[in-house]
Amino acid sequence: MSFGPYATFIVTSYLLVTVVVLMLIAWIAIDYRRQKQHLRELDASGVLRRSGRSAAEVQ
Amino acid sequence: MTSLAALIRRDIKIALRVGGGALIGVLFFLTVVVLMPFAVGPDLALLARLGPAILWLGALLASLLTLDRLFMADHEDGSLDLIVMSRTPLELACAAKALAHWLAAGLPLIIATPVLGLLLNLDAASTSAVALTLLAGTPALTFTGMIGAALAVTLHRGGLLLAVLVLPLSIPVLIFGVAASQAAISGPLSFGAPFSILCALSLVSFVIGPLAAAASLRHGLD
Amino acid sequence: MAWIDYRFDADQLSLRRNETKQAALPAATAAIITDAMTLIDLANPTRFLTLTSRLLPWLAALTAILLLIGLYQSAVAPDDYQQGATVKIMFIHVPNAWLSMFVWGVMSLAALGTLVWRHPLADVAAKAAAPIGAAFTFLALVTGSLWGRPMWGTYWEWDARLTSVLILFLMYLGLIALWRAVEDPSRAARAAAILTLVGAINLPIIKFSVDWWNTLHQPASVMRLGGPTLDRAFLVPLLVMAVAFSLLFVTLHLAAMRNEILRRRVRALQMMQARQRPA
Numbered sequence: 230m231s232f233g234p235y236a237t238f239i240v241t242s243y244l245l246v247t248v249v250v251l252m253l254i255a256w257i258a259i260d261y262r263r264q265k266q267h268l269r270e271l272d273a274s275g276v277l278r279r280s281g282r283s284a285a286e287v288q
Numbered sequence: 289m290t291s292l293a294a295l296i297r298r299d300i301k302i303a304l305r306v307g308g309g310a311l312i313g314v315l316f317f318l319t320v321v322v323l324m325p326f327a328v329g330p331d332l333a334l335l336a337r338l339g340p341a342i343l344w345l346g347a348l349l350a351s352l353l354t355l356d357r358l359f360m361a362d363h364e365d366g367s368l369d370l371i372v373m374s375r376t377p378l379e380l381a382c383a384a385k386a387l388a389h390w391l392a393a394g395l396p397l398i399i400a401t402p403v404l405g406l407l408l409n410l411d412a413a414s415t416s417a418v419a420l421t422l423l424a425g426t427p428a429l430t431f432t433g434m435i436g437a438a439l440a441v442t443l444h445r446g447g448l449l450l451a452v453l454v455l456p457l458s459i460p461v462l463i464f465g466v467a468a469s470q471a472a473i474s475g476p477l478s479f480g481a482p483f484s485i486l487c488a489l490s491l492v493s494f495v496i497g498p499l500a501a502a503a504s505l506r507h508g509l510d
Numbered sequence: 511m512a513w514i515d516y517r518f519d520a521d522q523l524s525l526r527r528n529e530t531k532q533a534a535l536p537a538a539t540a541a542i543i544t545d546a547m548t549l550i551d552l553a554n555p556t557r558f559l560t561l562t563s564r565l566l567p568w569l570a571a572l573t574a575i576l577l578l579i580g581l582y583q584s585a586v587a588p589d590d591y592q593q594g595a596t597v598k599i600m601f602i603h604v605p606n607a608w609l610s611m612f613v614w615g616v617m618s619l620a621a622l623g624t625l626v627w628r629h630p631l632a633d634v635a636a637k638a639a640a641p642i643g644a645a646f647t648f649l650a651l652v653t654g655s656l657w658g659r660p661m662w663g664t665y666w667e668w669d670a671r672l673t674s675v676l677i678l679f680l681m682y683l684g685l686i687a688l689w690r691a692v693e694d695p696s697r698a699a700r701a702a703a704i705l706t707l708v709g710a711i712n713l714p715i716i717k718f719s720v721d722w723w724n725t726l727h728q729p730a731s732v733m734r735l736g737g738p739t740l741d742r743a744f745l746v747p748l749l750v751m752a753v754a755f756s757l758l759f760v761t762l763h764l765a766a767m768r769n770e771i772l773r774r775r776v777r778a779l780q781m782m783q784a785r786q787r788p789a
Contacts (some may be wrong), residue, residue, distance in 0.1 A: 233595035235660040242599045242653045243581075246606070249649055250758065253642065257765045264772035270777065276783045284779055435708055439701050443691050452684045453705060456677050457712050459720035467723065482722075489715075500708050503625070507700035 291376050292384045299388035302361070310392040313354040314400050320346040321404045332409040339408040340418045340469035346404070347397050347422055348429060348462055352451055354393040355433040358385060359441040359505070368441070372509055378502040386434045386497060389452045394426040417472035417479075421486060425438040425465040431497030439506035461489055545736040547718070557769045562764050569761040576754035583747035596660045601747050605755040606646045610678060611713075613643030613759065618710040619719050621703035632766070633699035635639075636706065636776075637689055638766035642759060644682035650675055670724040676719045681709050695774060 232239050265285075272285035303310040324342045325335060335342075362368040371381050398419055405415030436454035443449060468482040532566030576749035580601070599639070617639050654672060655665045666672070684707055692698035 231595070232598070233589065235594065235596045237658045238660055239595060240596050242602060242656045244650055245652055246602050252764055253645055255764060257769060260769045260771070261765065262595075262774055264769055267776040267778075268772065271779045271783065274783065276779050276786070277720055278775075278779065284775075354659070404611065435704075439688065439705060440691075442697075449684075449687055449691055452680070452687060456681045456716070457708065460712075460715050461675060463719045465721045485719075485722075496711065500704055504701060504704050507704070508697060 291374070291425045292380055295371070295376075295381060296391075298389040299385055300392045302480060303389065303392035309357045310396060311356045313350045313393045314396045316353055317350040317397050317400055318404065319408060320349055323405075327430045330415050335416075336409045339405065339410040339414065340421075340473065342408060343401060343404060343418050344422070344425075344462055344465050344469070347401075347426060348458060350397055350457075351394060351429045352454060354389070355430070355437045355454065356447050356450060358389050358424065358434060358437040360437075363441050368505070369509065378505060379498040382434060382438070382501040382505070383431075383494065383498040386431050386501075389434075390427050390430040394430055397426065398422045414469075414473045416497055421468045421472075421483065422464045424468075424483065424486045424490060425461050428486070428493045429458055429489070430462045431493035432461070435498045435500045435504065438501035439508070441447045441505070442508045444494060464489065516606075524757050526562040550584065555634075557770060558631060559768060562768050566761065566765060567765070569757065573754060573757040573761050576750065576757060580747060580751040580754045583750055587741050588745050594662065596657060597744060599653055599657040600744070601751045603650060603657055604748060605752045606653060606711055607675065608648040608752060609755055609759055610643060610647035610675065612756075613639050613646060614678070614682075614706070614710060614713065616763075617643065617706045621710075624699050624703040625707075631695060632703075634767050634770045635763070636699065636702060637695075638770050639763055640682060640686050640689060640702075642762050642766065644679065644686060644758070645753075646677045647675060651679060668724070670721040673714075673720045673724070677716050677720070678713065681713075685709070696779070716780070 235260055269285045272283050276284055297468050321342060324338070324346075328334060328338065344385045359368060359459045362371065372378060374381070378463070381472045401419040402412075402423060405418065410418070435457070439453060440450040463484040464482045467477075468479055468486055469478045471482060514646050584601040587601070589595050589596060617636050620632045620636035621638065623629040624636065651672070654675070658667060658672075659665050684741050685702060688705055689702050694700060
């Protein structure tokens with residue numbers, strides 16, 4: 230499967246797209262974990278939501 | 289209607305005072321136009337070719353600079369809240385403020401253009417063409433810039449954000465303004481087509497600008 | 511501040527739904543009312559979180575499968591007679607370019623939801639979409655540039671399409687800057703909504719004016735990109751990648767919306783905690 234004389238351009242484009250998409254996924258996943266961590270800490274310090282449910286309960 | 293006339297008169301008076309910002313816009317325009325030959329080189333033929341573009345860019349940046357104070361000064365002393373709460377429709381009040389701003393800050397730029405055209409080796413016909421396009425285009429810059437000014441008014445360091453928000457909206461005006469000037473000076477293309485689109489952009493901005501600015505002020509000042 | 515819990519309202523809604531079923535209404539009207547109730551249910555952030563957590567694994571799996579299929583098809587696609595193998599860049603460039611504009615459309619709908627209907631999840635949808643849209647626009651620009659080097663001999667061209675996408679990218683960045691500049695999320699949402707709608711009006715104007723400008727200053731050599739109709743060998747991988755990237759956006763968007771809802775919950779609880787703390 231030869232990519233011709235401009236193989237570096239093709240490979241770089243695909244690699245760049247992969248890297249940026251992975252960075253997006255990573256950022257969203259890390260943010261999710263950070264928010265859950267904050268909620269766990271708030272729950273541990275005894276803050277209750279207005280509905281009376283615990284802060285750490287995400288669903 | 290007298291309340292709008294009073295608003296316009298008040299804004300013009302404030303703008304023309306020392307520190308009011310009207311004449312400093314012209315000074316900035318002059319500075320930008322003077323900087324260009326230092327960057328581009330003193331080649332007169334090149335400057336003449338670039339002339340309309342340099343004048344338009346200078347006018348755009350100068351009006352951007354003075355847009356900051358369109359709402360900021362009123363917001364700081366509380367009169368913006370009074371204007372928002374008054375019986376005059378906020379859209380008309382915004383339009384009135386933009387008109388006053390253009391009269392005080394935009395018109396001087398247009399009047400200064402012939403003098404600056406000399407610095408750029410533009411002949412009288414070219415300079416008048418550029419001045420005419422500026423006359424048609426600077427209202428669009430003011431009225432669309434007003435949207436950015438309204439969005440940024442409640443932010444403390446809103447100045448740069450305002451520029452970032454307003455510049456993409458001003459690009460069509462710049463494109464058609466320069467195209468019309470070039471067409472009048474040298475081009476084989478007609479002057480009428482880009483010029484009428486420029487006028488159309490201004491007219492559209494007279495409607496969309498006040499609507500969006502009023503909405504921003506209402507939502508932003510809660 | 512009705513962010514924190516809609517449980518009370520949701521119970522009222524389910525009561526109303528039962529009454530509607532028992533009423534003597536034509537079936538179609540009852541169905542429409544039930545559908546509307548479901549939409550309102552979705553407006554409940556807690557319900558949304560539950561739904562999202564259940565959907566996300568499936569969406570992610572489907573996206574991954576489609577992306578892999580698309581990648582395979584792009585790899586084995588034949589060479590174009592004019593462009594050679596570089597046509598493979600089209601399979602990732604075009605979906606990103608299309609998505610960059612689609613995401614602004616999604617944000618515009620969300621902006622209408624904020625300003626006109628005050629839908630509670632509209633703010634969240636708009637804020638979550640902006641960085642994802644900016645990333646797609648960036649990828650469209652970069653892949654386009656890398657495609658342009660073999661095609662036109664230069665990394666950048668002030669061609670109408672590239673210039674409009676560059677301006678779109680600047681508008682995305684300005685929007686993100688506006689979101690971050692205002693502290694209160696609901697005020698930021700309204701300002702961002704106005705800017706999004708003004709941008710939506712301005713995008714066709716920019717496209718038209720840049721097209722005009724480019725025709726005035728026609729570059730010395732203009733190469734036509736591809737033929738007027740796309741051969742099936744290229745169309746199929748392109749469509750598969752387009753669907754795969756769209757699913758990717760939906761997955762990322764829902765996940766980002768979930769994060770934003772949790773972030774607001776954290777903020778509200780932190781403020782409550784600050785109030786409860788003894789002086």
